[in-house]
Amino acid sequence: MKFSARNQVKGTIKAIETGAVNSEVVIEIAQGVEVVSIITNSSVESLGLEVGKQAYAVIKASNVMVAVD
Structure with missing residues (x-):
């Protein structure tokens, strides 16, 4: 599996x-x-996809906002 997105995070489907x-x-x-992702x-x-299975969150964004208090 190869993606142009650099942010690939493996995890477990919780819900x-x-x-x-x-x-x-x-x-x-x-x-x-x-x-959390909204998909069809x-x-x-x-x-x-099923709860308990492993999956990747692949994040591709054109910008990232940074904020401080």
């Missing part, structure tokens, strides 16, 4: 909340650290 068209997929990448229900099905 999948299925809606009418899209699903919210929660991937735990470290204890107490989660990444057909993508969940074609990838065979």
